[in-house]
Amino acid sequence: MKGVESMSDSHKAYIAMVASSAIVGLSFMFVTIALEVVSPLDLLLYRFVFAVLFGSVPVIIGVVRVRMTMKAVIDMLPLATLYPLLFFTFQTFGLQWGTSSEAGIILATVPIFTALWSWLYLKESLTKLQLAGIMMSLAGVLWILINQTNHVTFSVLGISLLLGSTLSISWYNVLARKLSARYSFYTMVYIMSWFGLLVFAVMSVVSRVIRGQSLDYLTPLLNKQLLLAMLYLGGLSSFVTAALNNYALSKISAAKMSVFSHLSTIITIAAGIIILGEHLYTYHIIGAAFILLGIIGVNYHRKD
Secondary structure (H helix, E strand, O other), X not given: OHHHHHHHHHHHHHHHHHHHHHHHHHHHHHHHHHOOOOOHHHHHHHHHHHHHHHHHHHHXXXXXXXXXXXXXXXXXHXXXXXXXXXXXXXXXXXXXXXXXXXXXXXXXXXXXXXXXXXXXXXOOOOOHHHHHHHHHHHHHHHHHHHHHOOOOOOOHHHHHHHHHHXXXXXXXXXXXXXXXXXXXXXXXXXXXXHHHHHHHHHHHXXXXXXXXXXXXXXXXXXXXXXXXHHHHHHHHHHHHHHHHHHHHHOOOOHHHHHOOHHHHHHHHHHHHHHOOOOOOOHHHHHHHHHHHHHHHHHHOOOOO
């Protein structure tokens, strides 16, 4: 019976990751759409207002219980700094200069950096093939970066910020694996959502005061484009995906989970081209191929 339950948990974790990857894949498009209406800091604040509202409903009606103790909050601080603070800050500002398609390609390197962090922090061994895979994927990112200089949309800052979001989420994957054994996935995501709301609220208000802007946060939400983006980003992409990820991390390894970023990458690139009308150049395809081959090398016969 124990083996059957284990298989059942594993299958649920994979289903959770497929759903999460699909949501994340479209999130870059919604961030790009929202940035046409509000500033990055305001977007981040709105995003976590909706995330907290969305996540509070089950708590208020008593469907789930949350251990929001001082010890839990302190334990979550390093994790919450990586996600949501650094991850979403890098991602949102990065999309001001980079494209949704490029963000998707950069996102594909998550398994590479997860493997590196696991090697450095968890002391997991890496084979020569895995090391070669890491180098190949990094070469793919550099290839895209170098070739971007031939286009007017080139931005070292944009690519660097998007890469920063990837580094943050890959490190988060490693740390969350340990904390998931002590706290429920809902407690983790609920505390992190409140952390994001409080931090981005302070940053947004300070930014508006310094610029002499109004503190009216309600009027922009009358814009249907922004409201739709925030419902998606705050409800689905911020809270639901974090809950799905934390649940999956409590059942499967960080290395296995990170592989699902490939699905997000495909969806992100497709959405950028089909819906936003972004261009996909030959060097994007070549770079993505190097990244994919490197990921295959990193995950070949990888031990949990």
